Amino acid sequence: MAVSELPIHPSSKAADIDKPQQKDLDRCVHCGLCLNACPTYRVLGIEMDSPRGRIYQMVQVQQGAPISEAYLEHMDLCLACRGCETACPSGVQYGRLIEAARAEIENKTERPLLTRALRSFVFGTLLPSRGLLKAAAAGLWVYQNLGIQKLVRASGLLNAMGTLGKAEKLSPPAEFPTFFRAYGKVFPAEGQKRYKVAMLGGCIANVSFARLNEATVRVLQKNGCEVHVPDNQTCCGALHLHAGIRTDARRLARTNIDALVDGGYDAILTNSAGCGSTLKEYHDLFEHEPAYADRSAKFSKLVKDINEFLAGIELNPNMGPVNATVTYQDSCHLAHGQKVKAAPRKLLRAVPGVTFKEMPLADVCCGSAGIYNVVNNEMSMQILERKMEMANTVPANVIATANTGCMIQLRAGVAQHGKGQRVAHVVEILDEAYRAYKG
Numbered sequence: 372m373a374v375s376e377l378p379i380h381p382s383s384k385a386a387d388i389d390k391p392q393q394k395d396l397d398r399c400v401h402c403g404l405c406l407n408a409c410p411t412y413r414v415l416g417i418e419m420d421s422p423r424g425r426i427y428q429m430v431q432v433q434q435g436a437p438i439s440e441a442y443l444e445h446m447d448l449c450l451a452c453r454g455c456e457t458a459c460p461s462g463v464q465y466g467r468l469i470e471a472a473r474a475e476i477e478n479k480t481e482r483p484l485l486t487r488a489l490r491s492f493v494f495g496t497l498l499p500s501r502g503l504l505k506a507a508a509a510g511l512w513v514y515q516n517l518g519i520q521k522l523v524r525a526s527g528l529l530n531a532m533g534t535l536g537k538a539e540k541l542s543p544p545a546e547f548p549t550f551f552r553a554y555g556k557v558f559p560a561e562g563q564k565r566y567k568v569a570m571l572g573g574c575i576a577n578v579s580f581a582r583l584n585e586a587t588v589r590v591l592q593k594n595g596c597e598v599h600v601p602d603n604q605t606c607c608g609a610l611h612l613h614a615g616i617r618t619d620a621r622r623l624a625r626t627n628i629d630a631l632v633d634g635g636y637d638a639i640l641t642n643s644a645g646c647g648s649t650l651k652e653y654h655d656l657f658e659h660e661p662a663y664a665d666r667s668a669k670f671s672k673l674v675k676d677i678n679e680f681l682a683g684i685e686l687n688p689n690m691g692p693v694n695a696t697v698t699y700q701d702s703c704h705l706a707h708g709q710k711v712k713a714a715p716r717k718l719l720r721a722v723p724g725v726t727f728k729e730m731p732l733a734d735v736c737c738g739s740a741g742i743y744n745v746v747n748n749e750m751s752m753q754i755l756e757r758k759m760e761m762a763n764t765v766p767a768n769v770i771a772t773a774n775t776g777c778m779i780q781l782r783a784g785v786a787q788h789g790k791g792q793r794v795a796h797v798v799e800i801l802d803e804a805y806r807a808y809k810g
C-alpha cells in the first residue's frame with residue numbers, strides 16, 4: 372500500500388520517555404538471529420514484519436521519518452510475544468521497544484473517532500470497573516445460556532459482524548459467582564502457615580476465570596500460604612501497555628503499588644503470565660517519576676508467577692492421581708517476558724499419574740497476545756493453526772498452559788483443528804491432584 376502519513380494528534384506532546392529510546396535501539400546489530408523465532412515472520416516471510424525489520428522502522432521514525440499507515444500496520448501486526456528477545460544474542464529488550472513504539476503512535480497520531488471512543492471505553496472505563504465487568508458478564512451469561520448464542524451462531528450473522536463477530540467466537544464463558552466475591556478476604560493456610568501472600572484477580576479473569584482463581588487460592592492454601600485478596604487492587608494495565616496507552620497503565624500501576632507494596636507480603640502472585648510480566652516491569656513505567664521509582668521497584672521484586680512461586684517452595688506432596696498425558700504450551704509472557712520455562716514443567720511432572728510429553732516449538736506464540744486474536748484475527752488464526760499442528764503431534768489428552776488468554780486461544784484451536792484435547796491451566800491440574808488426595 373502507498374505510504375501515507377497519519378494525522379497528527381492536535382494535543383501531541385508525547386513525553387520523550389514514551390518512545391523507543393536510542394540506547395535500546397542501538398543494541399540491535401541487525402544479525403537476523405531472531406527471525407525464525409518470530410511468528411509473523413514465519414507466516415509472512417516479510418522483513419518488515421520481523422523483529423529486525425520492525426526495529427529498523429523504529430530507528431527511521433526516531434530519525435525523523437513520519438509515522439505512516441505502513442509503520443502502524445507493521446507495529447500492530449507484532450504480537451509483542453517477545454520470542455525475539457529470547458533468541459537475541461545481543462540482549463535487545465524488544466518488549467520495551469514495541470511498547471514504547473505503540474505509546475508514541477498513540478500520543479502522536481489521531482485514530483478515527485469511533486476507534487478512539489471504543490478504545491477509551493474498553494481501556495479507560497470497562498477494564499478497571501468491577502461494576503461494569505460484572506454487568507458485561509451478566510449480559511454475556513444470558514446470551515450464552517438462554518439459547519441466544521446458539522441462534523446467532525446458527526444464523527451466520529457473526530460472519531457479517533466484523534471485529535464483534537470475531538470477538539464473539541473467542542469469548543470465554545461468563546462464570547458466576549465472580550471472583551470479586553473474594554476481594555477483601557483472607558484465606559487461611561492449611562496446616563502450618565509458611566507464607567503470607569497477596570493474590571491479584573486480574574480484570575476479565577474475575578468474571579471469566581473465576582473458578583481458576585479459586586483453584587489458585589486452594590492450591591496456595593494447601594501449600595501453607597495465607598492468601599490475601601486485597602480489596603483495593605485493580606487491573607494490572609497489561610492490555611493498556613500493549614495498546615500504547617501508558618497514561619492509564621501508570622494510573623493503574625500506582626493504584627496496585629499503593630494497595631500492595633506495604634502489606635508485608637512474602638510474594639504478590641498472579642496466575643496470568645501476561646499480567647505477571649507487566650507487574651514485574653512496573654518500574655519501567657516510573658523511571659522518570661521519583662515518587663514511584665523506588666516503590667515500583669520494590670513492588671516488582673515481590674511479584675511472582677504462581678508457577679514460579681510453587682516450583683520455588685517445598686511443594687506439598689499430598690496429591691492424588693490425575694491420570695492424563697499432558698503437554699505444555701509456553702505462555703510467551705512467562706517464557707520470554709519472565710524467563711520462566713522450567714517451573715510449570717516441574718510442577719506437572721510432580722503430579723502423580725501425569726505423563727508429561729514435550730510439544731515441538733512449545734515456546735512459539737499461539738497467536739493469542741491479549742486482544743490480538745480479535746483485532747488481527749486472520750494472522751492470529753494462521754499462527755494458531757500451526758500451533759495446533761504441533762500440539763497434534765503429541766499423544767496428549769491435555770494441553771496445559773499458564774495464561775488465561777492462551778487458554779481461550781488454545782480452546783478455539785482445539786475446536787477447529789484439535790483432537791478433542793482438554794485445555795487447562797497448570798494450577799487446575801494441581802488443584803485436581805490435591806482434591807483427589809485420600810490421605
Ligand code: SF4
Nearest residue numbers: 399400402403405459
Ligand atoms: S534483535 Fe537481536 S537477534 Fe534480532 S537482528 Fe537485532 S541483534 Fe540480531
Ligand code: SF4
Nearest residue numbers: 409449450452453455
Ligand atoms: S514480539 Fe513476537 S511477533 Fe513481535 S517481532 Fe518479536 S517475535 Fe515477532
